[in-house]
Amino acid sequence: MPLLPLQEIQLLHNYVCQSVNDPKRIQILYALYDEPRHVTALAELLDMPQPTVSRHLALLRQRLLVTAERSGPAVVYRLSDPRIVDVLEQMRSILREVLERQAEVLDEQSE
Amino acid sequence: MPLLPLQEIQLLHNYVCQSVNDPKRIQILYALYDEPRHVTALAELLDMPQPTVSRHLALLRQRLLVTAERSGPAVVYRLSDPRIVDVLEQMRSILREVLERQAEVLDEQSE
DNA sequence: TGGACGTATGCGGATGTGCGAATAAGCGAA
DNA sequence: TTCGCTTATTCGCACATCCGCATACGTCCA
Numbered sequence: 001m002p003l004l005p006l007q008e009i010q011l012l013h014n015y016v017c018q019s020v021n022d023p024k025r026i027q028i029l030y031a032l033y034d035e036p037r038h039v040t041a042l043a044e045l046l047d048m049p050q051p052t053v054s055r056h057l058a059l060l061r062q063r064l065l066v067t068a069e070r071s072g073p074a075v076v077y078r079l080s081d082p083r084i085v086d087v088l089e090q091m092r093s094i095l096r097e098v099l100e101r102q103a104e105v106l107d108e109q110s111e
Numbered sequence: 112m113p114l115l116p117l118q119e120i121q122l123l124h125n126y127v128c129q130s131v132n133d134p135k136r137i138q139i140l141y142a143l144y145d146e147p148r149h150v151t152a153l154a155e156l157l158d159m160p161q162p163t164v165s166r167h168l169a170l171l172r173q174r175l176l177v178t179a180e181r182s183g184p185a186v187v188y189r190l191s192d193p194r195i196v197d198v199l200e201q202m203r204s205i206l207r208e209v210l211e212r213q214a215e216v217l218d219e220q221s222e
Numbered sequence: 223t224g225g226a227c228g229t230a231t232g233c234g235g236a237t238g239t240g241c242g243a244a245t246a247a248g249c250g251a252a
Numbered sequence: 253t254t255c256g257c258t259t260a261t262t263c264g265c266a267c268a269t270c271c272g273c274a275t276a277c278g279t280c281c282a
Contacts, residue, residue, distance in 0.1 A: 001196070003141050003156075006134070008203070013134045016202040021132040022240080023117070023124045030114050039259060045114075052241070054260055064209040073249050073258050080209050085112070087201050091127040092119070094192050098175040101191070133270080150229060163271070165230055184228050184279045 016084075019063045024048060025056050026088060032066060033085040036078035127195075130174045135159060136167050137199060143177060144196040147189035 004012075020026055027046050031037060037045070043053045057077055060066040065084055066077050079085070115123075131137055138157050142148060148156070154164045168188055171177040176195055177188045190196070 001141070001144065001200075003138070003145065006138070009134050009137050009141075012199065012203055012206060013132070013137060015206050017128075017131045017137070020128045021124070023120050024240090026120050026124060026128070027114070027117070030112070030120075033112065034114065040257090049242075050259075051243085051261080054258095055240080058260075064206075064213055070249080073256090075259065080212070081205050083201065083205050087198055087205070088123065089112075090194065090198050090201065092123055094194050094198070095123060095126050095175075098191050102175055135270090151227095160272075161229075162231080162273085165228095166270085169230075181279085184226090186229065 015063045016065070016087075019060055019065050020084075020088065022056065024052065025060060028053065028056055028060065029065070029079065029084060029088065032077055032079050033082055036076050038071070038074040038076045040074070042077070126174045127176070127198075130171055130176050131195075131199065133167065135163065136171060139164070139167055139171065140176070140190065140195055140199065143188060143190050144193055147187050149182065149185040149187045151185070153188070 020029070024046070028042060031042055031045055039050060039053055039057065042048075042057075043050045046053070057066060057068070061068055061077075065080055067080050068075050068077050070076075131140070135157070139153060142153055142156055150161060150165050150168065153159075153168075154161045157164070168177060168179070172179055172188075176191055178191050179186050179188050181187075
């Protein structure tokens with residue numbers, strides 16, 4: 001795999017990496033993976049103030065990771081591409097492994 | 112997939128998401144995927160000041176995504192788990208798709 | 223031990239990000 | 253149009269992050 005051109009790295013960072021760089025946004029992505037929801041439902045489920053949820057959703061929508069659709073007075077949000085949660089799961093898997101490896105090293109040192 | 116406990120989301124964010132939330136760190140991860148390198152080699156390859164590279168590496172090492180090994184006066188860094196670059200590639204794939212979808216929508220609107 | 227090479231760190235400033243509180247704006251029903 | 257519900261936005265502040273510069277630290281070898 002060749003090194004990526006800087007421009008492409010910028011895109012990757014601006015759109016995707018920044019989007020997942022907030023715990024609340026990660027929560028929102030998981031919640032939308034479960035099923036599409038409207039703003040108030042998300043706010044109640046995740047115990048966040050409505051303006052906070054709305055702001056995070058606006059950011060995710062701007063980054064094209066979620067789409068919004070009006071349903072009466074409410075606005076239902078859904079993931080543009082559910083694979084974004086697969087990515088988060090892969091990150092978790094990597095994290096689990098490196099933490100375990102770290103634990104082993106500490107064990108060996110204490111022997 | 113159940114919603115994740117907040118604590119696990121925090122871990123995910125602190126270790127992995129934050130790590131990839133900087134264009135220069137993404138460049139470094141790709142460069143180390145290519146092959147393990149020492150600080151100065153990275154600095155020259157990526158055209159960054161040495162202290163900048165060193166600081167980013169320190170962060171990545173603290174997050175357990177890279178490991179450091181002394182080799183004479185130099186310190187060789189390598190990826191703890193190459194799958195981190197697979198994750199970045201998956202992000203790129205998702206980004207490419209949503210951007211294409213966006214382009215289609217704009218085309219339809221202009222017809 | 224002194225010097226050269228390679229790496230890490232401290233500091234100050236600039237920039238970016240998230241939040242609370244209040245409020246504006248959009249939609250639907252009567 | 254007016255009210256009620258839902259969502260979006262504005263403002264000000266607190267906090268984190270990144271960088272350049274200078275410098276300290278580590279290691280090796282003469």
